[in-house]
Amino acid sequence: NAGVTQTPKFQVLKTGQSMTLQCAQDMNHNSMYWYRQDPGMGLRLIYYSASEGTTDKGEVPNGYNVSRLNKREFSLRLESAAPSQTSVYFCASSETLAGAANTGELFFGEGSRLTVL
Amino acid sequence: KNEVEQSPQNLTAQEGEFITINCSYSVGISALHWLQQHPGGGIVSLFMLSSGKKKHGRLIATINIQEKHSSLHITASHPRDSAVYICAVGGGSEKLVFGKGTKLTVNP
Numbered sequence: 208n209a210g211v212t213q214t215p216k217f218q219v220l221k222t223g224q225s226m227t228l229q230c231a232q233d234m235n236h237n238s239m240y241w242y243r244q245d246p247g248m249g250l251r252l253i254y255y256s257a258s259e260g261t262t263d264k265g266e267v268p269n270g271y272n273v274s275r276l277n278k279r280e281f282s283l284r285l286e287s288a289a290p291s292q293t294s295v296y297f298c299a300s301s302e303t304l305a306g307a308a309n310t311g312e313l314f315f316g317e318g319s320r321l322t323v324l
Numbered sequence: 325k326n327e328v329e330q331s332p333q334n335l336t337a338q339e340g341e342f343i344t345i346n347c348s349y350s351v352g353i354s355a356l357h358w359l360q361q362h363p364g365g366g367i368v369s370l371f372m373l374s375s376g377k378k379k380h381g382r383l384i385a386t387i388n389i390q391e392k393h394s395s396l397h398i399t400a401s402h403p404r405d406s407a408v409y410i411c412a413v414g415g416g417s418e419k420l421v422f423g424k425g426t427k428l429t430v431n432p
Contacts, residue, residue, distance in 0.1 A: 247424065248424065249328070249410070249412075249421070249422030249423055249424050249425070250410070250412070250420075250422040251422075252419060252420070255419075265419065266419070295365065297367060299367075304414075305355075305357070305412075305414055305420050311355055311357075311372060311414065312357075312369050312372045313357060313359070313369050313372075314369065315359075315366065315367040315368070315369075317365065317366050318365045318366065318367075320365075
């Protein structure tokens with residue numbers, strides 16, 4: 208039972224470097240999400256994919272891009288990392304959109320701690 | 325935009341105590357989530373509810389749609405319940421609004 212797997216768990220970047228966070232789920236879920244978690248703040252949605260082939264911006268999309276490679280995989284790319292992107296990143300998935308009653312239960316990956324120097 | 329407030333921010337209890345964590349929101353919703361974040365950082369879903377009450381083991385979640393309020397109760401608390409509990413609300417779309425969390429510490 209892998210659930211949601213995201214890699215890497217830890218990464219240190221220098222300002223301006225690029226990297227991709229990978230996420231895969233094995234629950235045949237339609238919807239996938241990338242959140243960031245910062246001290247003193249609630250989780251914030253970066254990008255989401257309601258279904259295979261679609262992606263949309265969330266609350267804080269600037270500086271990020273995403274790809275829904277197939278139904279299983281949803282990657283988050285930082286093209287030119289900035290110190291403000293130092294955060295813990297969580298990938299999540301749900302059967303349908305997370306705000307929908309009954310079918311929107313969220314399943315989270317273990318998180319990726321990113322530090323940008 | 326929905327505003328989500330959790331109380332208390334921090335809660336310390338003795339093993340065996342009954343715990344209540346509250347969540348209030350400002351705009352009508354379709355679903356409310358209770359999540360648990362372990363000290364190691366992982367997040368798991370405890371409940372998703374749109375009305376009434378749900379129970380799972382020692383955990384009970386209730387929601388009052390009219391009052392825009394939900395509570396998470398833990399009966400017979402145990403040190404392993406120590407975690408951050410997060411409330412999130414959704415209006416039927418993808419964009420959940422998350423509370424900042426309640427940090428619970430249960431001492432033996």
